[in-house]
Amino acid sequence: MAHVARFSVSMEPDLLAGLDGYCGEKGYPNRSEAVRDLVREALAARRLESGGVMVGAVTILYDHHHPGLVERLLALQHDGGVDILANTHLHLDHHNCLEVIIARGAAADVRRMADRIIALKGVAQGDVVAIAPP
Ligand code: NI
Numbered sequence: 563m564a565h566v567a568r569f570s571v572s573m574e575p576d577l578l579a580g581l582d583g584y585c586g587e588k589g590y591p592n593r594s595e596a597v598r599d600l601v602r603e604a605l606a607a608r609r610l611e612s613g614g615v616m617v618g619a620v621t622i623l624y625d626h627h628h629p630g631l632v633e634r635l636l637a638l639q640h641d642g643g644v645d646i647l648a649n650t651h652l653h654l655d656h657h658n659c660l661e662v663i664i665a666r667g668a669a670a671d672v673r674r675m676a677d678r679i680i681a682l683k684g685v686a687q688g689d690v691v692a693i694a695p696p
Contacts, residue, residue: 611669616667617672620675624682649661673692
């Protein structure tokens with residue numbers, strides 16, 4: 563780490579015990595690394611909530627035989643008002659496809675596109691990992 567500032571934090575014993583349990587479960591080597599990640603996470607969530615740029619990885623499982631589904635998936639990506647950075651498609655078996663769509667744009671727009679994709683009939687599972695670039 564190039565430069566760090568030190569500060570002390572006071573907290574109730576129960577809260578500290580909770581932090582130590584969290585560090586153990588997640589495998590953090592020390593409290594400082596865990597606290598840094600928690601602060602980064604809170605600040606990233608705040609940037610997304612206030613309309614910042616989001617890079618979203620939309621992962622879906624769907625049956626490509628479902629009538630009209632592939633066309634709807636493509637239309638939502640073309641017309642979602644976001645940049646599609648990458649699209650990875652795996653043919654899992656005769657029916658099931660797993661796809662990861664990585665999109666960048668205003669957080670609300672990326673989430674709207676993701677919600678519409680996941681809500682399509684024929685999409686069996688879906689989730690979004692939201693990253694807020696600094
Ligand atoms: Ni496929």
